[in-house]
Amino acid sequence: MSLKSSLLVVCLVSAVVLAGCSSVPSSTTQTNAPAGETGDQSAGETTGEAWTVTITRIVDGDTVEFEYRNGTQETARLLGVDTPEVHTANDPEEFEGVPNDESGATCLRDWGHKASEFARSELADEQVTISFDPNEGPRDRYDRLLVYIRDDGKSFNYQLVKQGYARVYDSKFEQRERFYSAESEAQQEKVGLWACRDGSGGSGSSQTTDGSSGTTGLTIAQIHADAEGNDHENLNDEYIVLRNSGNDALDISGWTVSDEADHTYRVPSGTSLESGARVTLYTGSGSDSESELYWGSDGAVWNNGDDTITVRNASDDVVLRKEYSG
Structure with a gap:
């Protein structure tokens, strides 16, 4: 094989290897994140890459739509949290201690609306930072990006749990112990949706x-x-x-x-x-x-x-x- 042919093969192999190294969704790789923007490493809520995006729509308490700086739009599901449903029926058994009856379901629906309004008041039309978790894939089965959202330096995902708008969604995300600790405290204090446990949080x-x-x-x-x-x-x-x-x-x-x-x-x-x-x-x-x-x-x-x-x-x-x- 000639030297020229050998160099060509090396270049092709290198290109294939490099192309297979990126696990970030294609739309994400086109966002041109600002120099030095790497999220909050101390919180453990980033793989080292983070992007500034604009929230364009609140679907519900744990799902949003956003736009990258280049105009690309995406739907995101917030990592590690699950707020009560507002578009479909709730299953009270998913929320520890909430009565598995009509009163429990009604109370959860009410808190689902409150979670949506909380998300709207905090995130709608705001520029926020999104990042991924090294233990989770970039997308769920509905092709939504799985992200952490940081707004004004705070983890919005964590605030949902701490303030009783959401339960912890059990998975392998890195911050699960921190989130479970916040959930336990909210349950003990009957904060937010956890008041549904004794009927005091419903309508x-x-x-x-x-x-x-x-x-x-x-x-x-x-x-x-x-x-x-x-x-x-x-x-x-x-x-x-x-x-x-x-x-x-x-x-x-x-x-x-x-x-x-x-x-x-x-x-x-x-x-x-x-x-x-x-x-x-x-x-x-x-x-x-x-x-x-x-x-x-x-x-x-x-x-x-x-x-x-x-x-x-x-x-x-x-x-x-x-x-x-x-």
Whole structure:
């Protein structure tokens, strides 16, 4: 074999070997991570490679969609955690100690929505750092990337467990002992979904479907979901009206109003309704008053067809739920 031919063979073999060395998904290798960005090695939540991405959509508490700097989009499943389902039925047996009955399933569904809203408030439209775990493959069976998310220097995966929004998803990920320790503490303190163990974390008897609440006197007096013209261009013609049908004044400071898609509005501090008083919650922007509140949303919230209005008090208990259809 000539020297020229030998060099050619060596080059080809080298190219094949190098091509087989990368276990990172092809879309990930195209992200051009900033120089020096290697994640938090001390937390043990990276293989040494990390990427800055933008969260574009919250699917639920443990699943998000994001975009790399080059515009490539992906779906990611958060490593090591499992939040209650919101799109399918929950199996209470997966959550240690939660009653395996309708009350347990209902309580978990409620906490699934809370986990989704927590993820939305912390991650939506944010630039975060994602990284992989050396003990796990890059993707699950649904072709979702398996990642850790770090936001403002904190592990979001870990926060889900610590604050009771998720259980630990048993696998071989490196941080499992740390996560199990946080889960054990949350269980002992009945934090978050673990309050479902004794029935104190669910919606209980305060949940209604007729637009009234026997425990607070709050009712939904009117729903105007279909704004004139394009709903997204006429936001203040989309509104709901809340009424205090009780005999006493009702302080609704810090209460939340949400739809089925987990868009959530929080009532400003100092907001109170006298007996018989009404307040209109407009989807768009404006100046709040005793009788008018403004969501400040940049898009329509309420479906013109079927939707559900859920009101929670400052302790995050459901006090009113109203289903409607167009």
